[in-house]
Amino acid sequence: MATLTGKDGAVYIGATAIAEVRDWSIETSSEMVADTVMGDSWVTNKPTLKSWTTSVNCYWDSADAGQTALVEGAEVVINLYPSGNTSSQVYYTGSVIVASVSKSASFDGMIEVSFSGTGNGVLTEDTVA
Secondary structure, X not given: OOXXXXXXXXXXXXXXXOOOEEEEEEEEEEEEEEOOOOOOOOOOEEEEEEEEEEEEEEEOOOOOHHHHOOOOOOEEEEEXXXXXXXXXXXXXXXXXXXXXEEEEOOOOOOOEEEEEEEEOOOOEEEEOO
């Protein structure tokens, strides 16, 4: 399998591209429940429910429809493209509830905005048609 770079990556809210994306991430996890019983010498576990979170970091663009759609409490469909929105490329999609928005600025840098969200249902891996 070939390695990829993220320079052509992209993030969309539905069909709307988010401008000025610097990076994004997804974290998937599974809840665990202990199934250890009397007589066991080691704790054993079983996986139960899965969940996921995402974050997107951008240079702030107050006129960008993608960024302005990401407000606290909004539920949106997010599409995360690791290496571009082009034919045969893998991407991840799912419904996410925006949990937080953070902006920062300094005298010697760009204004940055970070969005984080919690998945609301399944995160699907698919391929761009």
